[in-house]
Amino acid sequence: MGFLNALNSYAHKSELRESKDEIVFGEIVRGLSHHGWACHQVVAHGDRQQAGFKVPGHDVLAAVYVVVDRRTGSGALSQSLGSKTTIGLAAEMRNKVSDPDDLAAMWRADLANLFKVPVNGEVRVNHQLNKVIARTNHLIDLDNYVQGTTVDASQLVPWLLQQVDNLAAHLRPHKKG
Amino acid sequence: MSSLTPETPVHWADAAGGQQGPTPAAEVIDRIRRGELPPGTALWWPSAPGWTPADQVPELAAQLGGGAPAAAAPPATAGPVGGGHATDALMDGLSDQQLDDEFIALIDRSWAMYKETEKATTIDEVLLGGIITAMVDSGFVMIDITSGSLFGAAAAPAPVPATTTAAPPVPTLPAGTHDLRFEVPTTGARVTVTLHHLPPDLASASVIGHRARLEVGYGERLGNAGQIGQALRSEVASAFVAAPEPGTVSFDADISSGYVYASIDVLVEPDRYVDDSLTIDHDLLRRHIAALVHTMRTFVHTRFAS
Numbered sequence: 001m002g003f004l005n006a007l008n009s010y011a012h013k014s015e016l017r018e019s020k021d022e023i024v025f026g027e028i029v030r031g032l033s034h035h036g037w038a039c040h041q042v043v044a045h046g047d048r049q050q051a052g053f054k055v056p057g058h059d060v061l062a063a064v065y066v067v068v069d070r071r072t073g074s075g076a077l078s079q080s081l082g083s084k085t086t087i088g089l090a091a092e093m094r095n096k097v098s099d100p101d102d103l104a105a106m107w108r109a110d111l112a113n114l115f116k117v118p119v120n121g122e123v124r125v126n127h128q129l130n131k132v133i134a135r136t137n138h139l140i141d142l143d144n145y146v147q148g149t150t151v152d153a154s155q156l157v158p159w160l161l162q163q164v165d166n167l168a169a170h171l172r173p174h175k176k177g
Numbered sequence: 178m179s180s181l182t183p184e185t186p187v188h189w190a191d192a193a194g195g196q197q198g199p200t201p202a203a204e205v206i207d208r209i210r211r212g213e214l215p216p217g218t219a220l221w222w223p224s225a226p227g228w229t230p231a232d233q234v235p236e237l238a239a240q241l242g243g244g245a246p247a248a249a250a251p252p253a254t255a256g257p258v259g260g261g262h263a264t265d266a267l268m269d270g271l272s273d274q275q276l277d278d279e280f281i282a283l284i285d286r287s288w289a290m291y292k293e294t295e296k297a298t299t300i301d302e303v304l305l306g307g308i309i310t311a312m313v314d315s316g317f318v319m320i321d322i323t324s325g326s327l328f329g330a331a332a333a334p335a336p337v338p339a340t341t342t343a344a345p346p347v348p349t350l351p352a353g354t355h356d357l358r359f360e361v362p363t364t365g366a367r368v369t370v371t372l373h374h375l376p377p378d379l380a381s382a383s384v385i386g387h388r389a390r391l392e393v394g395y396g397e398r399l400g401n402a403g404q405i406g407q408a409l410r411s412e413v414a415s416a417f418v419a420a421p422e423p424g425t426v427s428f429d430a431d432i433s434s435g436y437v438y439a440s441i442d443v444l445v446e447p448d449r450y451v452d453d454s455l456t457i458d459h460d461l462l463r464r465h466i467a468a469l470v471h472t473m474r475t476f477v478h479t480r481f482a483s
Binding site for chain 1: 284318
């Protein structure tokens with residue numbers, strides 16, 4: 001029976017180790033919900049989890065999307081990443097009405113962003129008619145928040161809010177009255 | 178009256194009152210002469226003060242035989258872009274402020290309806306966010322999640338991946354179905370939640386309200402082979418439940434990690450937990466989940482007690 005217990009214990013620890021991204025994702029959903037945002041979208045499969053939040057009362061933002069994307073696989077890059085995980089953020093602003101002049105302005109802004117790759121905090125702004133979206137990606141280490149059975153993501157949510165403020169600043173000039 | 182030359186493009190009203198043109202004035206005059214159009218055909222050109230019968234335009238009077246009797250021209254139904262008495266007639270009696278207010282009200286109502294549709298198709302995910310929050314608040318960590326969104330990633334502005342490593346294809350759940358698994362890190366006790374949104378469109382939701390099938394399970398690691406054997410027998414018995422009905426308790430044994438789960442199916446109304454502004458009644462949701470988890474834990478303890 002000792003062998004069975006050891007086997008089960010190993011399988012259990014392995015499950016927890018592989019679940020670090022889901023654990024962090026759960027903490028993000030909880031933290032941003034307590035911030036007053038309404039989680040309205042959850043898409044999750046494999047090692048990629050995405051949540052969308054409505055941002056009530058914000059002067060610029062309508063919604064914020066957070067993606068936790070743990071790149072795992074057999075590739076050398078994936079293996080070298082270890083517990084490193086991409087946190088993607090997309091802030092969405094909505095204008096109630098868009099007109100042809102907006103489309104021309106959008107085209108100019110999108111062209112300027114064409115070659116921007118939104119990694120390491122770089123922000124890319126894109127337009128979709130009434131929606132203007134600013135995106136960025138950061139690489140984080142899940143081990144900073146989950147160690148064994150200890151979970152502490154108290155610093156993660158304030159950091160996310162800071163990144164969202166930065167995205168909102170990029171969108172504010174595109175907001176119509 | 179502004180100058181009108183034979184080359185000036187003019188709009189004219191046909192017998193049915195429809196706006197025609199622009200056509201060179203000379204061509205319209207020729208048609209009047211041939212009798213294809215009445216002499217009083219209403220004309221309009223960019224510098225004209227308004228729609229004017231052709232036989233009352235001084236520049237044309239001579240060409241039309243100097244004051245032929247003017248037949249009543251049918252009213253034009255629409256003016257050219259930027260003016261015309263038909264457009265003015267459309268807005269007759271309404272101030273600019275009233276028209277602006279109506280426009281804004283229409284746009285606002287459109288967005289409200291858009292949000293109604295959005296809520297109808299995402300209310301299950303709002304509920305899911307509430308369940309995650311309730312469980313993590315209570316000290317659980319989420320160790321597994323698979324969620325198929327109705328809107329899906331296509332409608333969401335997903336951040337661009339930072340790396341280009343190709344992700345392997347992964348199985349996805351049908352839209353509106355979500356699987357969650359939570360664990361208490363210190364004890365290893367687990368709670369599983371499966372949520373399936375039943376009427377996912379606005380029309381169904383408006384008629385019968387939102388419904389969802391909620392399956393909540395509680396699991397613990399078993400300590401000996403006898404318990405695991407018993408769990409397997411319970412799982413085999415549960416396999417005969419092809420389509421669970423509300424209140425059906427089933428058992429599931431996970432040999433690889435040594436867990437046994439007791440689960441129950443219930444039907445819930447997401448509207449009870451989520452209001453129109455997508456605010457969740459966290460207290461009610463937590464109370465209902467707690468009741469289900471408590472009962473399933475009792476089942477596990479009773480059936481598999483050491």
